[in-house]
Amino acid sequence: MANVRLSAIKKSFGKTDVLHGISLEVASGEFVSLLGASGCGKTTLLRIVAGLESVTAGSVEIEGVEVTRLPPEKRDIAMMFQSYALLPHLDVAENVRFPLRMRGIGGREEQAEKVKAALETVQLEHFADRRPRQLSGGQQQRVALARAIVSRPKVLLLDEPLSNLDARLREDMQVELIEIHQRLGLTTIFVTHDQEEALSLSDRVVLLNAGKIEQEGTPAEIYSQPATGFASNFIGSANLLPADIVAGDAGPMAKFSDGQTLQLGPDERVRGPVSIALRQEDLSLSATGDGPKAKVRTRVFLGARNRYVLSLAGEPLRALTANDVEFSNGQSVTLSIDPQRVRVLPR
């Protein structure tokens, strides 16, 4: 059963249309990410689910009940933001108890038990008496998470909750979020502009572009079968090269503007002017061999790997290689790629 159902949601601020008719179902217990560039409308959509923003058209249902016009406190949801907004004068336990008090859930004893359980979930049970300023950024974030889950809401809404954390802490919190989600099974909608975060955390990724759903699917589907040039570009930094499809001895080939060709899989059906999407991690480079040639423009040292920026038919092309593969600027290198890994997108 769908836990959250959004039907044809439209939202305008004055004359600016921000959401253009979004329909989306989130199943009970599912972890769905809304992924998209800044300004595409992710936060607005989340705030509409929360009841913090009205809709211009469309409806919101939670567990089969229409809540479109209900205020936030009448919806069984909890939301956690990038700025975690803990109350500085209250200790950790009181901060976590706050939503229970506001909603009048349970007596003192029951509330204390729920607070203890929530703090245990985020492994902060020994910090109950501290004030927020006595905690690190990551710990404060976990208090905010405990506060969001303490009432076991039907739906947990997370708006870029990890973006204030440094890289290491962020990775730890991602793992923690996955584990908490597995343990509690809360229906979760997670907003992020970080594709890696969306792919690693979610059951399903919804890619938004300018107020519309561009593509939705499992992380593997979104990553390996981007349906549009936008999806391909946004996810996994693919290279997009204009080409035509021509017939070759071993099946269809992509022909670039300089006449060079690249073998495609035998089942490739798209014809006409296309964009060829090549993931930088799928490309192999060698000094000799058959295959299209590209010129090395520059090398970026990334520690364990090198990124080469190349030029093919006048287009920039990026390739990730092991760090023991070395070419010099201006050198001509041969590209190879598994034909099955080449995506052909209509142009």
Ligand SMILES: Nc1ncnc2c1ncn2[C@@H]1O[C@H](COP(=O)(O)OP(=O)(O)OP(=O)(O)O)[C@@H](O)[C@H]1O
């Ligand atoms: N209250 C408001 N009044 C007018 N315009 C708004 C309001 N809230 C959002 N917008 C506009 O709506 C568009 C979408 O904003 P939104 O915050 O939903 O985007 P986002 O995808 O979450 O971006 P970010 O990742 O930067 O937070 C933006 O162009 C923004 O300027």
